[in-house]
Amino acid sequence: MGTARSEADFEAFYSASSRRLLGHVYAMVGDVAEAEDALQEAYARAWQRWGRVAGYEDPEAWVRTVAYRIAVSSWRRTANRLRAHRRGARAEEEPGASPDRLALIAALRAIPAEQRRVIVLHHLVGLSVEEVAQETGAPIGTVKSRLARGRRALAGHVSEFADENQEAENYV
Template identity: 40%
Template structure:
């Protein structure tokens, strides 16, 4: 590329700076024609300059740096628009109604609080069995323990929950009576 200033003709950073000052507004307009969004158009132009900065030799070797930057900017805008259309299609295809989140009733809060108090193995087994509806053999496989260990953890977890929840029930009853 022939620079207007012979002192900066070989310095890619200076060439890119001059090119930015001279062409950026026109590149934004070109990208805006594709995107219809000024912010998106500005990002396309900026991405084009980032690419140019990563490969300054391309700018220095081209006879029409503004034309080259226009092509890069417009291609970036096209790619972004294609991606947005694809995402919109996928979003429509995959969009389902979200599962309702269970209400945070006092009983549910008490159960989840009690589960958190259990030792790690019991907590994991109880949560997998009661919250994810997994069978004991599935839990054993998932946690890399024997089926008997999974059964033992589930039995111990139930026993501990029984004690913890009955204590919780007693404390809640006492609190109501105060």
Template identity: 35%
Template sequence: MEDTDATYVAFVEAAWQRHLRLAILLTGDRHRGEDLLQDCLVRIYERWRRLARADDPHAYLRRMLVNNNVSLWRRLRRERLVADPPDAADRSADRHPDTELLREALRALAPRQRAVVVLRHYEDLPETEIAAILGCSVGTVKSQNARALAKLRAALRTPIFEQNR
């Protein structure tokens, strides 16, 4: 049992930051992202003996994050929770002001579109893998991505972004 626990701890330590960033991008909020990741890691621990033998437990965790986030936004579809103001520790001195604009634009996307954009452009997954994770067709992934990018372009049409073209 100790060996199983040690491999699980090593997995979490190796993957925490990568999957935390994914969870934050999926949820649009640091605290909700942390909660989502912790919930998924607890569920993974319950199945760790089987998952440790699997090819890629990181892919399993990524799929869990997406699926649990989709389940959460389906339950809370009618509620719009207001996030607490970000902690001062969450902001680095060298953060570019456009980063906040991009985050706000991502938060404005529908959760499924946000998931497609994050998995495609942040995680750099192929469309076929995204379709498998989200349980939809490749065509749906392509159309959701195109619509999301159009919304992001429209939201980010500011003088700052226009200069960089």
């Protein structure tokens, strides 16, 4: 009975989180297929360790982190292919994605991966700076710096970040 219960718990977790996490990972990596592949592998690993992962304070953070790391490993193995892909990149459609969301994803592709990751975790996932630091393993000051640089880099592409940067400059 314990196995059936844990299987049902995992299925409920997967059903409740998979679409949301796909959006997060897609925003971090900028490619739907890469996000889907990485997330599928992360869920497979979560299932293998479900007894432990289910007890974590935030199992979604574990899956999101693993998926991100899988995607980064994939990037390293296929760096040349990705460079060619980016040269010819076109807007990809995430099922149900609005034009604004697709524009944001395109803008995120233009900034470094570390900045993109903290921007997504903070602004799209809704994590606090401290939670982002915990999930990424970076010091809080580094997260704040990456957020600030990422916002500046996105300001020319996304009006929300341009407004934030203007407000920040007014207080300096």
